[in-house]
Amino acid sequence: MIFRIFRKELLDTLRDKRTLMTMLVIPVLVFPITLNVFVEVSKSFEESASEKTMKIGIVGDQSRRFSKQLEQIPKELGPKKILVFKDSADLKKGIESDQIQLGLLVPFNEADLRKTQQTVPLTWLLDASEVGRAERAQQYGASLQAFAEAERLQTLGLRPEQVKPLSINTINCASDKKMVGQLAGGFLPYIFIAFGFIGCMYPAIDLFTGEKERGTLETLLTVPVSRWKILIGKMLVVVCSGMLAATCALIGLFISIEFLDLAANKELLDVIHSVLTPVFILSMFALLLPLVIFFSGVMIPIAIYAKSFKEAQSIITPLNIVMVLPAMIGFFPGIELNLNTTFIPVVNVVLATKELVAGTLSWLYFGSVFGVMCLLAALAIGLSYKQFGKETNILS
Amino acid sequence: MIKIENLHKTFALTKQQRKELNTDQKIATAVQDLSFTCQPGRIFSLLGPNGAGKTTSLRMIATLIAPTSGQIQINGIDALKEPQEARKHIGFLTGSTGLYARLTPIEVIDYYADLYGVDKHMREKRKEELFTLLNMQDFLHKRIGKLSTGMKQKVSICRTMIHDPSVVIFDEPTSGLDVITAENIIKLIRSCKEQGKTVIFSSHIMSEVDLLCDDLAIIHQGQLKFNGTMSDFRTQMQTSNLTEEFIRIVQAPNSAL
Structure with a gap:
């Protein structure tokens, strides 16, 4: 008798559109649709961000050293255009008005710091709420760092491993x-x-x-x-x-x-x-x-x-x-x-x-x-x- | 046959109910000391104003709820000790009976036939008889939700009678129905009587009672005010018509009856 009641109730339930929606349709479709939309939207955002020409404003690069190095960075990291600004306030305004997407602040004593083999503090200005900008700044920064390191090592007549005494690795034993x-x-x-x-x-x-x-x-x-x-x-x-x-x-x-x-x-x-x-x-x-x-x-x-x-x-x-x-x-x-x-x-x-x-x-x-x-x-x-x-x- | 003796039913009132009823009492008495007998082949009417305890009494007879005290016998079966056995003999129909809107009449009737344990041969015979009698062939396979009130009432009747019960309980069966749909119920009640079934029906409409019943019980505030045959009722009348007499009995103190 339990099975007879079950059969009737199941038939009644399966004819209820509201229940069918919550029981079958929504659960089956919710993941393919939402995940697909999420993946596609974020992919298209990432693509458009990487294809977009990044205008980089630069201040303090008197010798045009960093402008040249930035231009040397391969185009695979995204197209870019270098613009020279007169001061940091101007640079900030440019970011706020979206005239430029990244700003690079080079200290005016950069040449002296470099000659005396000190650290040159470079500063990126960016709007981190915009997709892809922080990533692009990080990539460009890493390239500039690599140029500077190679130059400094050459000046000192050192090999890279001489200033990198340790190489620390991690092996994940979890399956x-x-x-x-x-x-x-x-x-x-x-x-x-x-x-x-x-x-x-x-x-x-x-x-x-x-x-x-x-x-x-x-x-x-x-x-x-x-x-x-x-x-x-x-x-x-x-x-x-x-x-x-x-x-x-x-x-x-x-x-x-x-x-x-x-x-x-x-x-x-x-x-x-x-x-x-x-x-x-x-x-x-x-x-x-x-x-x-x-x-x-x-x-x-x-x-x-x-x-x-x-x-x-x-x-x-x-x-x-x-x-x-x-x-x-x-x-x-x-x-x-x-x-x-x-x-x-x-x-x-x-x-x-x-x-x-x-x-x-x-x-x-x-x-x-x-x-x-x-x-x-x-x-x-x-x-x-x-x-x-x-x-x-x-x-x- | 239905035989009830000293039936008593009380309900515990919730805080909300006490507030709604404007009372401090924690217990409400729905039925007190009710006794009567319904004979086979006769139509027994339970008459009373709204809230008199008619539905509670019929629900106790149908074993839907248990009495606080008292005895109920259905065809000699003690309904309190063997409710499932008693239910096999009962058909229950109310005016507010709902049906499964997403099922078809044939699916509902087959379902109830299974629940009542009607065997296949008997079921087909009963279906044939009832479908012909109620002229249901045209809408047997349509969803109930799409049927008219009259058609739905026919399905309810068929569902109530599929197991050929010997005791049929009607709780205000014509309530809310138009005259043509109500006529199907009247015919059914008469047909049950002709077949020698025990019929009890509740109503608050005196004219309906006059039209159908052989025996009558009037209850008010859970208490029995009159119990006898319809001809006894007419003989003892102190007013000029049935409705006035019903009102007189209901409003009179017990000692004045």
């Missing part, structure tokens, strides 16, 4: 998989927690508050079927909807990575492929399932209690923030899965998924997180059952 897990692993649980919650929300409200509001619940409760069976049949649809929304969001992300060149780096793509094993996917869904049951078990009592769709929505929507905020913990470095964090709902799933991506999750912790979430899911089901049994909640 690529672990690095991806650490840097991007927090993103994955955030997605399925956010979409799992949203996916549960509309069916929970529709199947409980909506049914009460439309006057169909009273009739349904007169049939010779136990209330717990009716509750479980409906709850299964809410859980399926949450799971489907989370799955669709992950599919959307996968499409973005595979077909929209989100991970343009081949090594990164290889790491992602090595992470996506059947065991990983099964383990991830094993963590997701009790979490979504927990979500639906929290939402259903509210949906049963609420007298109207609007009231239910106004209570559950802020709850979304409370539930999804802990998911952001995944983005913070240094917070790890341990005996304490295992018992914090939502946070434990985030941290376990992060370790799952990195391939460092022990079966003990996996079992603990799964067990804790199953216990919470059972408590949430119990709470739903208690609310569904209350006469005052089910009848208007």
Whole structure:
């Protein structure tokens, strides 16, 4: 009988355009569209910034030494035009009015400082809020530094290694998989927690508050079927909807990575492929399932209690923030899965998924997180059952 | 048959409800000491003004809510001890009955047939009978949300009767319906009587009661004010018409009845 109720509720839910949008369409499309737009827009900004002729104003370059060196910088670093300004105030005005994009301030005693082999302080003036300007100044600065260093070494008759006694290197012993897990692993649980919650929300409200509001619940409760069976049949649809929304969001992300060149780096793509094993996917869904049951078990009592769709929505929507905020913990470095964090709902799933991506999750912790979430899911089901049994909640 | 004895129902009032009702009492009594019997093949009417306790009484009979105390028997089954068994015998229809707008009539009727455990052979037979009787063939596969009020009412009737219940409960079944749609309900109630079913319906319209019922109970503020046959009611009348008599009974103190 539970399956019969589930079948009917699923059919009813799948015919609801609003639920379909939040369960299937938005999760599948949100990542390909937003990420694609983001990547394309930033790429076009970067391209236009690198192709744009950079007008560089220069003050104090009496010997035209730096102007010449700047002109020698290869065109690959972007086209440029040198303009001479009389003082720093003039240079600043030029930046503010966008007459020039970069300003270089050379001290008037530059020749003396150079001759006495002292450090010559050069200053860039720029508007850092404009894309690409700071990067261009850094690149030009590095070229000028290289010219000056080579000249100074030649004057002193030294080889570069004579003034660079140490060469310090770092070798990262973490696997690529672990690095991806650490840097991007927090993103994955955030997605399925956010979409799992949203996916549960509309069916929970529709199947409980909506049914009460439309006057169909009273009739349904007169049939010779136990209330717990009716509750479980409906709850299964809410859980399926949450799971489907989370799955669709992950599919959307996968499409973005595979077909929209989100991970343009081949090594990164290889790491992602090595992470996506059947065991990983099964383990991830094993963590997701009790979490979504927990979500639906929290939402259903509210949906049963609420007298109207609007009231239910106004209570559950802020709850979304409370539930999804802990998911952001995944983005913070240094917070790890341990005996304490295992018992914090939502946070434990985030941290376990992060370790799952990195391939460092022990079966003990996996079992603990799964067990804790199953216990919470059972408590949430119990709470739903208690609310569904209350006469005052089910009848208007 | 429906037999109820000393039925009592109280509700705990929330702070908000106490404020709305302008009372300090923490408990509200909806029904007190209600006893009557509805016989098969007869139409029993529960008459009372708004807020008299009619819907609460019918919901208790339909096992939707449990009484605070008292006994309810449906065809000899103790509805408090075996509510699911009692529900198998009951068909329940209200004037405010909603239907699943995104489903078709055939999907709703099949769903309820499954919930009532109607076997396939019986289901097809009942569907055939009800669809013909109510002239439903033209809209069986249309979404309910697109149907007219009259069509929806027919679907509700069909859903209520699909398991051929021997006890049918109507809670203000014609409330909010136009005369033509209400006529379908009147026909259904009469047809139930002809088939020997036990019928109980609530109303606050005396003319509707006069048209249909054999037995009558008048309740006011949860208390029984009259219980007898319709002919007894007419014989004992102290006013010139039924509506005036109903008002007199409702407004009279218990000792004056």
